[in-house]
Amino acid sequence: MEAINEVHVSSPGLIVVDVAAADDETAFAFHTELAARWATTSVERTTRDPGQPGVRLRCYLDLRQPLNAPGQASTLR
Secondary structure (H helix, E strand, O other): OOOOOOHHHHHOOEEEEEEEEOOHHHHHHHHHHHHOEEEEHHHHHHHHEOOOOEEEEEEEEEEEEEEEEEOOOOOOO
């Protein structure tokens, strides 16, 4: 996976989430649960490390933007 840089966590409330899962389905299910609660980046694919079991997925979370309803970020005040 790529290194985490300062821009990814430039202010409080920003989180980088690295997921290791047995398969794509599990990784995407976990991301779906995160996205139902907080503003997250979208993900389209997982990565595999050669010689290692499972898959990896990275997404970025913004805890400053809780969701009011599934899939809708609230407006910041």
